Amino acid sequence: MARSASSRAGDIRAAALELFTRLGYEATTMADIGAAVGIRGPSLYKHVASKQELLAQIMTSTMEGLLAAHLAAVATTEDPTERLRRAAEAHVRYHARHRLEAFVGNREIRGLVEPHRGEVLALRAEYEACFRELVNAGISAGRFGVGSARLASYAILDLGMGVAVWFREDGELTEDTVVWQHGEFALRIVGVKA
Incomplete structure (x- = not known):
């Protein structure tokens, strides 16, 4: 068949x-x-069409998947703390479930040529900006005590990317445990105020 x-x-x-x-x-x-x-x-x-086209498809669909997961995660609440937690959890869950895509996306950016490289870098910048906006909203609301929203967003993003390296479904920790704990870590990064 x-x-x-x-x-x-x-x-x-x-x-x-x-x-x-x-x-x-x-x-x-x-x-x-x-x-x-x-x-x-x-x-x-x-x-x-080409090996380059395959790499571009993988990297573009990965970034589009991350952006979609982020938007869905923050869509149902206006609370800055809960929005950041949900965004961090979605980020970590995506990386736990799509480890190969994350690995290729982080390691092989150098292999992309224009216009693909510019397109993927623009999607990455958009994704980071989503986290930076969440952190800035929490700072403005007096809920987060962090000096640099950009640095905090990078630190939170690194949490998820690291999960892609070490997480295994049959490992000691379940996906839900890892996701929940990383949500807690994200809140600590921004210095959530009680």
């Missing part, structure tokens, strides 16, 4: 993601990707 084009594209993307994680973007060839999905290198171009 023939595979649908969208299913084949998903298989190709998944293979590229695994290979970029294991070998690195530069060391991975289109032939490697084709072999991983059972397609000869030249036939692969019927499904994907």
Whole structure:
């Protein structure tokens, strides 16, 4: 039974993601990707334009996923403390569930060329700005005691990116425990006032 084009594209993307994680973007060839999905290198171009296009798709969809998770997390409350907690929790949960995407997104930015690099960097800046706005809102409301909203947002973002490195589903801590605890850490970073 023939595979649908969208299913084949998903298989190709998944293979590229695994290979970029294991070998690195530069060391991975289109032939490697084709072999991983059972397609000869030249036939692969019927499904994907280039290795660069695959990297751009992975990195763009990762940032779009993070932004969507963030917006959903903060949409149901106006309380600055709760909004920051929920945003941090969504950030950590995404990284726990999408470790390979996070790894490639952090390590392989250097492999992107324009216009892809600029697009991904703009999405990253937008995402960081979302956290900075939350911190600034808490400062303005007198709820957070932190000197630099930018530095606090970077620290909170680093929490999630670190989870992508060490978290495992079969590890000592459950995803929910890790997510909840990192929400607490985020509030400590901004110096939540009682």
